[in-house]
Amino acid sequence: MSELLKVMLVTTVALGVTAAAVIYGDTRTVVPPPESVVEQFARHVAARRYDRALQHIDDRSSITLTTVRLGGEALHERAGDIDRVEGEPGITAEDSATVSAVLTTHRGGRIRYACSLERRNGLWKIAKWEEIR
């Protein structure tokens, strides 16, 4: 039983430390940085896992599952298989960021996903998403 209490105590302390880091302004270390969020989003779209891609979208934005799915299917139709996805650091302020991910495709060359992100409850979420060819 003491092991159980110790595990719960360590978990609580660790959560407290990470919460303190976020409260004191960390935006890139204990939380995924904006370019990682956009890269993960682009990877899920590339893999046609649109429901997983949606978890990176801000609830308050106008982007829906349908929007993501239509965009993803149009991309695959036009550009074929996606060989590589890489996030690129951009401009990051306290609660907003503008970053992009570059998708290297089979037929369409390099396609850029330009995203605006907002911080919600300490996590970066995509508020706007634009495909640039």
Next chain:
Amino acid sequence: MDPLRIAIRALFVFVILLALMRASGKRTVKQGSPFDFTVALILADVVDDALWAEVAVSQFVIACGTLLVVHVLMDIARFRFGEARS
């Protein structure tokens, strides 16, 4: 990705995992059972996501803490159930 942040994240993940494993009472690999091996496999995958900033560290902590709480509860149940049987 910033090498310094990777290093900080790796250190943080290492310390948390070590603290949780020691708190759970596991000391050596030799003491391991199939349950321990299963938990170890799952934790390895969870660590990978935290290391490369694919999930927030808080989510990593919750996942590891939950797994180890369940693991400790199973150990307690096995011990008590084994005692009741004998």
